[in-house]
Amino acid sequence: MKKAFVLLVALAGMMAFAMNSWASEAAHGGHAAASSVSPAEALSNIVNGNNDFVQHHKASYFKGYATAQHPFVTMITCSDARVHPTVFNADPVDHVFVIRNVGNQIQNSCGSIDYGILHLHTPVLLIIGHTHCGAVKAAMGNYINESPCIINELNGLHLPLKHDDGKGTFEERWLLNVERNVDYQVDFCIKKYANLVQSGKLAVVGVVYDFINAYGAGEGRLVVTNINGITDVDMIKKDPHMKLVGDELKNTIVLRKTKGM
Numbered sequence: 001m002k003k004a005f006v007l008l009v010a011l012a013g014m015m016a017f018a019m020n021s022w023a024s025e026a027a028h029g030g031h032a033a034a035s036s037v038s039p040a041e042a043l044s045n046i047v048n049g050n051n052d053f054v055q056h057h058k059a060s061y062f063k064g065y066a067t068a069q070h071p072f073v074t075m076i077t078c079s080d081a082r083v084h085p086t087v088f089n090a091d092p093v094d095h096v097f098v099i100r101n102v103g104n105q106i107q108n109s110c111g112s113i114d115y116g117i118l119h120l121h122t123p124v125l126l127i128i129g130h131t132h133c134g135a136v137k138a139a140m141g142n143y144i145n146e147s148p149c150i151i152n153e154l155n156g157l158h159l160p161l162k163h164d165d166g167k168g169t170f171e172e173r174w175l176l177n178v179e180r181n182v183d184y185q186v187d188f189c190i191k192k193y194a195n196l197v198q199s200g201k202l203a204v205v206g207v208v209y210d211f212i213n214a215y216g217a218g219e220g221r222l223v224v225t226n227i228n229g230i231t232d233v234d235m236i237k238k239d240p241h242m243k244l245v246g247d248e249l250k251n252t253i254v255l256r257k258t259k260g261m
């Protein structure tokens with residue numbers, strides 16, 4: 001009986017938080033804020049932006065990848081407009097095989113990820129979560145009023161977030177859940193691609209893109225939180241996959257808020 005009451009209280013709390021999810025955030029200029037430009041302005045940005053690109057790149061730039069792509073990394077990240085491969089590669093063209101969905105989830109795009117790993121044979125599968133992720137925030141609340149497609153996409157975040165004990169401020173819990181989600185996706189992949197991981201042909205790397213300096217390593221940092229399921233920061237720093245990274249940089253970028261799953 002007492003258990004049922006606790007569950008009811010918890011559910012009521014979740015319902016109250018629902019009012020604060022994606023939709024109302026837009027009204028407050030938050031994560032889901034609508035664009036302030038018209039469709040015509042947006043389209044003009046696109047075609048003029050591409051015109052600039054064409055004018056600044058010679059034909060020889062495109063010849064190297066006219067018949068095949070050569071990415072060194074398969075990257076799955078959230079669709080959030082603040083997160084892009086340019087944060088680690090100035091020109092990601094032909095270098096980064098990109099898959100995106102809300103909440104950087106493997107199962108929602110598993111065919112595309114299979115293509116990067118099994119056909120393009122990239123040596124790294126990089127899973128990028130990020131600070132202030134609206135998808136993780138939405139999944140922490142109630143999103144029943146979203147469209148059926150959004151509901152379907154967010155349902156996949158329930159499992160990684162199940163370790164949330166509700167302690168601490170919302171901002172703290174939010175970041176912990178971003179980390180937990182990255183851990184969950186890494187864990188899923190090291191099982192899915194176990195043969196490649198065990199033979200050393202593939203490293204599954206979990207990172208959090210931090211544009212609010214939540215980790216104290218500077219705005220814009222890709223914080224390394226997980227390599228092939230290793231979540232202990234000292235173990236990550238010693239991991240052979242990090243052997244080409246200098247000690248000073250390792251000590252700056254290998255950080256965690258949670259203890260791992």
Ligand SMILES: [Zn+2]
Pocket residue numbers: 078079080102103130132133134135136
């Ligand atoms: Zn996000």
